[in-house]
Amino acid sequence: MKTGRITELFGIDKPVISGGMVWCSGHRLASAVSDCGGLGLIGSGSMHPDTLREHIEKCKAETDRPFGVNLSLFYPQLEEAVDIIMETGVKVVFISAGNPALLTRRFKDAGITVVHVVSSTKFALKAEAAGVDAVVVEGFEAGGHNGRDETATMVLVPAVCRAVKIPVIAAGGIATGAQIAAAFALGAEGVQMGTRFALCDESSASDAFKERCRSLAEGGTMLTLKKSGNIRMVKNELYERIEAAIDGCASADEIKEIVGTRRAKLGIFEGDMKEGMLEIGQTATLVDRSESVADIFADIEAGYAEAVGRL
Amino acid sequence: MKTGRITELFGIDKPVISGGMVWCSGHRLASAVSDCGGLGLIGSGSMHPDTLREHIEKCKAETDRPFGVNLSLFYPQLEEAVDIIMETGVKVVFISAGNPALLTRRFKDAGITVVHVVSSTKFALKAEAAGVDAVVVEGFEAGGHNGRDETATMVLVPAVCRAVKIPVIAAGGIATGAQIAAAFALGAEGVQMGTRFALCDESSASDAFKERCRSLAEGGTMLTLKKSGNIRMVKNELYERIEAAIDGCASADEIKEIVGTRRAKLGIFEGDMKEGMLEIGQTATLVDRSESVADIFADIEAGYAEAVGRL
Numbered sequence: 001m002k003t004g005r006i007t008e009l010f011g012i013d014k015p016v017i018s019g020g021m022v023w024c025s026g027h028r029l030a031s032a033v034s035d036c037g038g039l040g041l042i043g044s045g046s047m048h049p050d051t052l053r054e055h056i057e058k059c060k061a062e063t064d065r066p067f068g069v070n071l072s073l074f075y076p077q078l079e080e081a082v083d084i085i086m087e088t089g090v091k092v093v094f095i096s097a098g099n100p101a102l103l104t105r106r107f108k109d110a111g112i113t114v115v116h117v118v119s120s121t122k123f124a125l126k127a128e129a130a131g132v133d134a135v136v137v138e139g140f141e142a143g144g145h146n147g148r149d150e151t152a153t154m155v156l157v158p159a160v161c162r163a164v165k166i167p168v169i170a171a172g173g174i175a176t177g178a179q180i181a182a183a184f185a186l187g188a189e190g191v192q193m194g195t196r197f198a199l200c201d202e203s204s205a206s207d208a209f210k211e212r213c214r215s216l217a218e219g220g221t222m223l224t225l226k227k228s229g230n231i232r233m234v235k236n237e238l239y240e241r242i243e244a245a246i247d248g249c250a251s252a253d254e255i256k257e258i259v260g261t262r263r264a265k266l267g268i269f270e271g272d273m274k275e276g277m278l279e280i281g282q283t284a285t286l287v288d289r290s291e292s293v294a295d296i297f298a299d300i301e302a303g304y305a306e307a308v309g310r311l
Numbered sequence: 312m313k314t315g316r317i318t319e320l321f322g323i324d325k326p327v328i329s330g331g332m333v334w335c336s337g338h339r340l341a342s343a344v345s346d347c348g349g350l351g352l353i354g355s356g357s358m359h360p361d362t363l364r365e366h367i368e369k370c371k372a373e374t375d376r377p378f379g380v381n382l383s384l385f386y387p388q389l390e391e392a393v394d395i396i397m398e399t400g401v402k403v404v405f406i407s408a409g410n411p412a413l414l415t416r417r418f419k420d421a422g423i424t425v426v427h428v429v430s431s432t433k434f435a436l437k438a439e440a441a442g443v444d445a446v447v448v449e450g451f452e453a454g455g456h457n458g459r460d461e462t463a464t465m466v467l468v469p470a471v472c473r474a475v476k477i478p479v480i481a482a483g484g485i486a487t488g489a490q491i492a493a494a495f496a497l498g499a500e501g502v503q504m505g506t507r508f509a510l511c512d513e514s515s516a517s518d519a520f521k522e523r524c525r526s527l528a529e530g531g532t533m534l535t536l537k538k539s540g541n542i543r544m545v546k547n548e549l550y551e552r553i554e555a556a557i558d559g560c561a562s563a564d565e566i567k568e569i570v571g572t573r574r575a576k577l578g579i580f581e582g583d584m585k586e587g588m589l590e591i592g593q594t595a596t597l598v599d600r601s602e603s604v605a606d607i608f609a610d611i612e613a614g615y616a617e618a619v620g621r622l
Contacts, residue, residue, distance in 0.1 A: 121529050140451065141463045149530025152452045152463035154484035154493065155593045159529055162597075173465035182465065182493035185618040218432050218470055219460025249560035282466045286473075307496040311619045 001180070001304055005167040006190035009113060009133055010092060011066045013037030015190035016180070016300070017136075017169060018197040018293075020070020020094060021144070022046035022279075023268040026204040027055040029197060031062035032293035040067045041094055046265065049080040056088045066091060068113075073098030086110055097145070100130040115169065119147025124160045124168075134167045135160065136192050141173030143195055143281035146223055146230045154186070161187030175283040177303020185311075195281040198268075201292045208271030213284045221282055228255065234278035238263065312491070312615055316478040317501035320424060320444055321403060322377050324348030326501035327491070327611065328447075328480060329508040329604075331381020331405060332455070333357035333590075334579040337515040338366040340508060342373035343604035351378045352405055357576065360391040367399045377402060379424075384409030397421055408456070411441035426480065430458025435471045435479075445478045446471065447503050452484030454506055454592035457534055457541045465497070472498030486594040488614020496622075506592040509579075512603045519582030524595045532593055539566065545589035549574065 006015040018025065018033040020041035030040030042059060044052045052069070059067050069090050074097050075081050082103065085093060093107055096117040107114045108131055116127035117136040124135045137160045139153030140146060151159070153172040161168050170188035174180060175196040183191050197203060199210045216234065223232045224242055233239055245255050259277075267276015291299070317326040329336065329344040331352035341351030353370060355363045363380070370378050380401050385408050386392050393414065396404060404418050407428040418425045419442055427438035428447040435446045448471045450464030451457060462470070464483040472479050481499035485491060486507040494502050508514060510521045527545065534543045535553055544550055556566050570588075578587015602610070 139463065139465070140461075141466055150451075150533065151529055151593055151596075152450065152484055153465045154450070154463065154490060155452055155596065156529075158487060158489055159596055173463055176469060178469055178497050179465060181496040181622060184622055185492040185496050186489050187618075187621070218462055218467075222461065247560075249558075282462055285462075285466065285470055307498075308622045310498070311492060311495055311622065 001301065004189050006134065006169065009167065010039045010068075012039050014297070015169075016297070017041060017068075017094075017190060017192040019171065019192050019194035020044065020068070021194055021198050022264055024198040024203040024205045025070070027058035027062060028204065029200070029202040029293070030055075030067045031059045031065075032202045033197065034059075034063045034065035034067045036293055036297040037065070038297070039092065041070045041092075042067065044069055044071050044075060044081055046269070049077050049084060052081060053084050053088060056084070056090060060088070068092030068094055068115075070094045070096060070117075071103075072096045073102060082106065085112070094136065095132075100127040100132055104130045104132055117171075118160075119156070120149055120151065121156075121159045121163045124164050128164045128166050132166065134169055134190070135164065136169045136171050137188070138192075139170075139172030140223070141282040142171060143198070143221065143232050143284075144279040146232055148226075148230060150223070153183070157183060157186040157188050173281065173283045175281075175286050177300040177305070178307040179283070180300055181304050181307035195283050196287050196296060197293070198280060199284065199287050200296060201290060205268050206271035208273055209268050209276075209278060210290070212273050212278065213280045214288050214290075216280070216284045218285045220285065221280060225255070225259070228252065228259070231277070231279060232281065234280060236267075236276075236278060237274040238267075238277060312612065315500050317445065317480065320478065321350045321379075323350050325608070326480075327608070328352060328379075328405075328501060328503040330482065330503050330505035331355065331379070332505055332509050333575055335509040335514040335516045336381070338369035338373060339515065340511070340513040340604065341366075341378045342370045342376075343513045344508065345370075345374045345376035345378045347604055347608040348376070349608070350403065352381045352403075353378065355380055355382050355386060355392055357580070360388050360395060363392060364395050364399060367395070367401060371399070379403030379405055379426075381405045381407060381428075382414075383407050384413060393417065396423070405447065406443075411438040411443055415441045415443055428482075429471075430467070431460055431462065432467075432470050432474045435475050439475045439477050443477065445480055445501070446475065447480045447482050448499070449503075450481075450483030451534070452593040453482060454509070454532065454543050454595075455590040457543055459537075459541060461534070464494070468494060468497040468499050484592065484594045486592075486597050488611040488616070489618040490594070491611055492615050492618035506594050507598050507607060508604070509591060510595065510598050511607060512601060516579050517582035519584055520579050520587075520589060521601070523584050523589065524591045525599050525601075527591070527595045529596045531596065532591060536566070536570070539563065539570070542588070542590060543592065545591060547578075547587075547589060548585040549578075549588060
């Protein structure tokens with residue numbers, strides 16, 4: 001894997017970013033990824049402000065390499081998160097959901113590199129206009145929250161690359177060196193990997209979640225809740241109940257009641273495989289073993305070289 | 312683009328196949344693709360047996376190069392189609408839908424090369440066990456009938472490549488040289504392109520259909536009718552009526568009545584943009600001009616070289 005605009009942007013060796021996923025992406029995962037030459041992201045979405053601060057400090061202690069924080073614009077204590085990021089000297093922020101114009105300028109003025117996560121060319125252009133340094137372009141394959149157009153990575157990445165001048169980081173369905181090579185062939189200059197890192201040793205997800213997702217067959221996930229979040233999850237008992245309600249034309253309130261709250265924590269962190277919301281990508285079907293971040297980097301380098309050799 | 316198992320299998324120069332699409336893939340398109348060094352397929356799905364025979368004979372007259380026929384196992388006069396294929400000396404058959412064990416042996420015994428179109432690893436393995444020479448592996452991005460698992464090309468291609476020994480032809484979301492390079496990076500040895508050829512000059516689709524699809528924005532198609540066909544189509548008035556019915560929990564019969572019959576012919580061939588079923592892939596968003604098959608081959612060669620250069 002070559003250096004280029006993305007490695008230069010973040011001051012890293014390999015254009016590989018680990019997504020800042022709720023309940024998975026703590027300081028352990030982020031620092032391990034950064035130590036391997038990639039860019040690790042801390043997932044603030046499942047952290048109280050104090051917890052976020054703690055994870056940032058631990059990450060700083062664990063690695064000298066650059067790392068970043070993923071922040072959703074729906075984070076309840078948004079202003080506190082912004083303060084913490086600035087006070088602790090975090091140098092990179094990946095922002096997901098919402099209007100890129102909201103925080104970009106403030107972070108940029110503080111000397112922080114800003115990347116916005118999008119799922120359409122329209123929002124990639126908005127992010128570029130708002131002054132972000134790069135965009136993560138996330139296709140239909142991705143776990144968790146998804147774009148409404150359902151555009152898959154194979155189409156979305158070249159579409160965005162045609163439209164913007166800033167570097168594009170591809171995400172969604174990327175777990176192996178071959179898929180990374182494919183993403184670069186499409187025009188991406190970096191990749192963000194979620195699923196594979198969510199299921200590795202350093203991820204703070206429960207063992208039950210990791211084992212369940214590693215054993216997933218093809219078609220083991222599905223996009224659902226299209227009117228209230230548009231989320232890709234494992235087809236477990238909770239999913240079946242949600243689908244039955246949608247199928248039976250339940251009201252938005254009835255569906256909301258079935259979904260409840262804290263389902264992601266219940267599933268991913270606490271390991272309840274039936275009642276939890278198990279957010280993972282389609283590419284879990286290619287992840288089938290227990291492995292460390294270092295194992296992953298060795299494997300994707302080898303796979304990448306093999307794929308390039310095919311061309 | 313290099314030669315290899317797929318070019319050898321069909322006796323062609325470039326591992327690029329044009330899909331045998333209803334109302335689009337007549338002798339003109341097939342012979343033009345074959346003349347450019349690829350493999351053109353005649354789409355039997357929208358042809359009465361006599362029409363199929365006529366298109367095969369015209370194709371034989373128009374090109375000395377190999378071409379094939381795409382045949383769905385739901386074709387009403389299946390036995391007649393098999394007879395016509397054998398009598399006219401067609402050397403390549405791509406079979407879609409249904410059990411690969413049904414016709415594979417008969418065609419193989421007649422010296423015909425057989426490829427089965429699948430949308431899952433499970434069915435790829437069945438096809439391989441049935442003795443096919445290769446599989447087309449078609450991802451979620453593709454227009455028309457789709458797999459139930461909704462596995463996108465970026466994940467499906469490597470998954471199938473891991474599982475089977477026969478060569479894999481990637482389809483779904485492939486229109487440009489960069490996407491072809493990506494498919495090869497993932498392990499495919501050939502590509503089948505649908506959308507881009509459906510919208511080109513030699514396609515027998517109506518000008519209205521071509522123009523409509525070329526002007527499609529991202530997110531302009533959606534997968535619907537998940538319980539009765541699982542079809543990706545343009546989000547036109549017909550689509551909205553279907554979705555409203557599904558949303559309102561209409562019965563299977565009510566939905567069947569809205570869909571009616573001959574909607575694909577109405578839309579694709581006759582050019583009714585509101586009432587027709589406009590089957591096209593997500594990658595239509597990258598197709599924006601009138602072009603010939605020769606233009607397409609020149610463009611994909613250039614794009615492929617550029618993409619390989621990026622790696």
